[in-house]
Amino acid sequence: MAPSGRLLAVHAHPDDETLATGALLATWAAAGEPVAVVTCTRGERGEVIDTPSHPTGVGQLEGDGPALAAHRERELAGALAALGVHEHLFLDSVPAPGAGDGASRLEDSGMSWVSPGVAGPADDAPATAFSRVPLDESARRLAAVVRAWRPDVVATYEPGGGYGHPDHVRTHDVAARALELAANGGAALPGDPWTAELWEAVVPESEARAARRALAADPAVRRLATVEGLDLPDAAGPLPPVAKRAVELAGRQIVRIEVAPVLDALLAAMRAHATQVQHVAACAADDGDGPVLLGRYALSNAVLAPIGVRETYVRRARVGSPR
Secondary structure (H helix, E strand, C coil): CCCCCCEEEEECCCCHHHHHHHHHHHHHHHCCCCEEEEECCCCCCCCCCCECCECCCCHHHCCCHHHHHHHHHHHHHHHHHHHCCCEEEEHHHCCCCCCCCCCCCCECCCCEEEECCEEECCCCCCCCEHHHCCHHHHHHHHHHHHHHHCCCEEEEECCCCCCCCHHHHHHHHHHHHHHHHHHCCCCCCCCCCCCCEEEEEEEEHHHHHHHHHHHHHCHHHHHHHHHHCCECCCCCCCCCCCEECHHHHCCCCEEEEECHHHHHHHHHHHHHCCCCCEEEEEEEEECCCCEEEEEEEECCCCEEEEECCEEEEEEECCCCCCC
């Protein structure tokens, strides 16, 4: 699909804009179309990668919420610059209409790894955590942004949050609810009603497994895993919620964004998030029917992950209608 119209991506933490929708953002920006990103939290409770093979020198920031938040803001700025995105705001910078103090901060809820590549809630999420803030309070903030910025497309995670992080799940719910509110002429919100399509980032299961197989079969990747103590993805193992079976995608409107034309920008954006992403590199593979792999990276769980040849989105019709 050729880029057309105004694109707004909504994400939970710094780095998600790159990992989930980086090719989409870079493709839209390269075409000269208006692009903006809303980030719901600053990733205050994130882990920090600081190892001999990936020295960031800021390992002490893990557990220091304010300091890590400030550092991740700078990483985010670098990643957005690499992707060519110049418009960004944090959701808590937007007053919540009718919800009292608009300056209240939205904080990272934290997470725990429940299986390779799949997250679950943290046991100690604070009361101010984004996933615990009333849905409509956050959604009304975002609805105000939608009415002001008037995007044609709002992109975010699928309902499972991509890999289960509670803030990702909440971000999807907030985005969907915000579009309902933005379209409702009776909602007590600033600006005129507005509708937009909702695009949910997914990966077809067959493509996810093919990319995992190719990554695990690459001799250079296997050597890297051995030397650095990294795990290889299990092509036959469980997949996170972002992976969808063919039957789940049947009959849906699907958008494909090719990664190859913007691969350099995507890799640069990943490297900008150095506290969160490591071992970023290009590595190509073909399964006989065409390319299935363009690169690899790992998160703090030390599991290598593939960069596939395309990003896929379930395209939902414009949510609501002005009335």
